[in-house]
Amino acid sequence: MxxxxxxxxxxxxxxxxxxxxxxxxxxxxxxxxxxxxxxxxxxxxxxxxxxxxxxxxxxxxxxxxxxxxxxxxxxxxxxxxxxxxxxxxxxxxxxxxxxxxxxxxxxxxxxxxxxxxxxxxxxxxxxxxxxxxxxxxxxxxxxxxxxxxxxxxxAGGGSGGGGGVYGGIPPSYHPGRRTSQPSMAVLYGEEFSRSRGSPSSFNSSAASSSSPRAASDLEQARPQTSGEEELQLQLALAMSREESQKDQCCRQGDESLLQKALDESRRESESGTQE
Structure with a gap:
C-alpha cells in the first residue's frame, strides 16, 4: 500500500x-x-x-x-x-x-x-x-x-439484462450506510487508541473483529513490514495531532472574539461616561 x-x-x-x-x-x-x-x-x-x-x-x-x-x-x-x-x-x-x-x-x-x-x-x-x-x-x-x-x-449482458442500473438503484449501494472499512483502532492497533485517549475504543473494535468480515478487514489492514507498521503509526499520530491543533485553534479563535467584544463594550462604556 x-x-x-x-x-x-x-x-x-x-x-x-x-x-x-x-x-x-x-x-x-x-x-x-x-x-x-x-x-x-x-x-x-x-x-x-x-x-x-x-x-x-x-x-x-x-x-x-x-x-x-x-x-x-x-x-x-x-x-x-x-x-x-x-x-x-x-x-x-x-x-x-x-x-x-x-x-x-x-x-x-x-x-x-x-x-x-x-x-x-x-x-x-x-x-x-x-x-x-x-x-x-x-x-x-x-x-x-x-x-x-x-x-x-x-457489459455484455453479464447481468442478464436484468436489474437495470440505468435509471435504477445500483444494487451494491446502500443509501445512507457508510462503508465497512476497518476502524482506526483496527488499522493502527492499541497505540492509536492510547493517542486518542480512549483505550476502550480498541477493546470494542477487537471484540467486533471476531466476525468474518471484521477479521478479513483486519487481515487486509495489517502492515506487512516493520517499515509499513511504523509509517501507519506515524500517520495515525499525525492525524491525531492535527485534530487536536484544529480544536485548539477554534478555542483560541473563540477566546479572541470574546476578548474583542469585551474590549469594544468597555470602550463604548467609557465613551458614554465621558459624554
Whole structure:
C-alpha cells in the first residue's frame, strides 16, 4: 500500500466518508496515474441513485475547488465529470449547467511545478472542452447515446439484462450506510487508541473483529513490514495531532472574539461616561 493510499484511507475513516465519496476520492487522487474506467463506471452507476448522486457530485465540486499542488485533483475531477456527463444520470448535466461558473473559471487555472512545467495547461484545456460540450446540447446528446451504448455492450449482458442500473438503484449501494472499512483502532492497533485517549475504543473494535468480515478487514489492514507498521503509526499520530491543533485553534479563535467584544463594550462604556 502506497503512502498516499494509506493517508487517503485514514482520512476516509476520520471523516466517515460514504462509499460513493470514497470512490470519487480514489478516482480523483493525487496519484500520478488516471482513474480507471471500471472505477468511473461504478461512480457513473451511483449517480442514478438520489442519495449517492448528491454524495458523488458534492465530492466532485470539492475536488474542482482545489488548487496549486493539488492540480491532479482538479484535472481528474474534470475527467470524471466528462465521463459522468456521458454515462451517468441526466442530473449530472443539469447540475453542471447550474454550476457552470465553477468550470468556466478553471479555463484560467494556473500552476507551475518545481521543474517549471505548466501543469495548469492540462486543467485549462479539459475545462475548455467541458464548457464547449455543455453549451452544445445536441452534441452532448449524441455523445451520451453513443457512450451508453458502448458501456452496455461492454457489459455484455453479464447481468442478464436484468436489474437495470440505468435509471435504477445500483444494487451494491446502500443509501445512507457508510462503508465497512476497518476502524482506526483496527488499522493502527492499541497505540492509536492510547493517542486518542480512549483505550476502550480498541477493546470494542477487537471484540467486533471476531466476525468474518471484521477479521478479513483486519487481515487486509495489517502492515506487512516493520517499515509499513511504523509509517501507519506515524500517520495515525499525525492525524491525531492535527485534530487536536484544529480544536485548539477554534478555542483560541473563540477566546479572541470574546476578548474583542469585551474590549469594544468597555470602550463604548467609557465613551458614554465621558459624554
Amino acid at each position: 502506497t503512502t498516499s493510499a494509506l493517508r487517503r484511507q485514514v482520512k476516509n475513516i476520520v471523516h466517515n466518508y460514504s462509499e460513493a465519496e470514497i470512490k470519487v476520492r480514489e478516482a480523483t487522487s493525487n496519484d500520478p496515474w488516471g482513474p480507471s474506467s471500471s472505477l468511473m463506471s461504478e461512480i457513473a452507476d451511483l449517480t442514478f441513485n438520489v442519495v449517492a448522486f448528491a454524495e458523488v457530485m458534492g465530492m466532485v465540486w470539492k475536488r474542482l475547488n482545489d488548487s496549486g499542488k493539488n492540480w491532479r485533483h482538479v484535472y481528474k475531477a474534470l475527467t470524471l465529470l466528462d465521463y459522468l456527463l456521458k454515462t451517468g444520470s441526466d442530473r449530472v448535466a443539469q447540475q453542471c449547467r447550474e454550476n457552470a461558473f465553477t468550470i468556466q473559471t478553471l479555463r484560467d487555472f494556473q500552476y507551475m511545478d518545481r521543474d517549471g512545467r505548466d501543469q495548469g495547461a492540462n486543467v485549462r484545456e479539459k475545462a475548455r472542452q467541458l464548457v464547449c460540450l455543455l453549451r452544445d446540447e445536441e452534441r452532448l446528446r449524441q455523445e451520451r447515446s453513443q457512450a451508453l451504448k458502448t458501456k452496455e455492450r461492454m
